[in-house]
Amino acid sequence: xxxxxxxxxxxxxxxxxxxxxxxxxxxxxxxxxxxxxxxxxxxxxxxxxxxxxxxxxxxxxxxxxxxxxxxxxxxxxxxxxxxxxxxxxxxxxxxxxxxxxxxxxxxxxxxxxxx
Amino acid sequence: xxxxxxxxxxxxxxxxxxxxxxxxxxxxxxxxxxxxxxxxxxxxxxxxxxxxxxxxxxxxxxxxxxxxxxxxxxxxxxxxxxxxxxxxxxxxxxxxxxxxxxxxxxxxxxxxxxx
Numbered sequence: 001x002x003x004x005x006x007x008x009x010x011x012x013x014x015x016x017x018x019x020x021x022x023x024x025x026x027x028x029x030x031x032x033x034x035x036x037x038x039x040x041x042x043x044x045x046x047x048x049x050x051x052x053x054x055x056x057x058x059x060x061x062x063x064x065x066x067x068x069x070x071x072x073x074x075x076x077x078x079x080x081x082x083x084x085x086x087x088x089x090x091x092x093x094x095x096x097x098x099x100x101x102x103x104x105x106x107x108x109x110x111x112x113x114x115x
Numbered sequence: 116x117x118x119x120x121x122x123x124x125x126x127x128x129x130x131x132x133x134x135x136x137x138x139x140x141x142x143x144x145x146x147x148x149x150x151x152x153x154x155x156x157x158x159x160x161x162x163x164x165x166x167x168x169x170x171x172x173x174x175x176x177x178x179x180x181x182x183x184x185x186x187x188x189x190x191x192x193x194x195x196x197x198x199x200x201x202x203x204x205x206x207x208x209x210x211x212x213x214x215x216x217x218x219x220x221x222x223x224x225x226x227x228x229x230x
Contacts, residue, residue, distance in 0.1 A: 045221040105157040
């Protein structure tokens with residue numbers, strides 16, 4: 001079984017602040033993949049990143065960065081210098097070799113960036 | 116390239132009515148799935164298919180039927196709608212069911228209200 005926990009239900013920041021969205025996962029498998037998706041107010045789901053369990057390198061893409069730590073089973077997402085357009089619901093998700101046919105989502109974090 | 120197409124986008128039903136949510140993909144994807152999204156619960160897997168003629172249950176299958184007669188189509192049927200099925204439904208597909216293969220592509224979603 002696999003589980004994803006996003007403890008932050010809602011976060012509100014002022015534009016240009018940095019914000020970190022937390023994601024904690026559980027699995028017994030050694031091979032797994034972690035994802036972040038963004039759901040803007042328009043409702044579609046936008047894929048942001050995928051990491052596999054064998055690659056703990058942090059990743060940066062523009063203002064977005066991801067910190068993967070197997071020791072704490074966490075895959076946190078940081079937005080630097082947030083913008084109003086970053087306002088969305090963000091979902092962390094995982095799939096593992098033992099549950100390969102089911103992508104499991106966390107409950108999501110609603111991020112509101114105020115001007 | 117249309118990707119994943121869901122219809123209808125909005126639907127209102129009365130309790131006990133039946134309906135089918137349509138999902139079609141034009142990417143020759145092997146794997147297709149249906150999720151429902153409810154406030155505070157993220158996305159939960161209803162049913163999935165790893166190929167034509169093969170379907171299986173996800174986390175919340177009760178009250179829903181699926182079939183996969185072609186690679187392209189994966190309809191979701193509600194035989195007797197209940198208010199608890201009020202939700203936003205997402206269809207998603209990817210090239211292979213294997214955990215490390217590809218990333219799910221989501222449709223735009225279908226908002227269903229059952230009165």
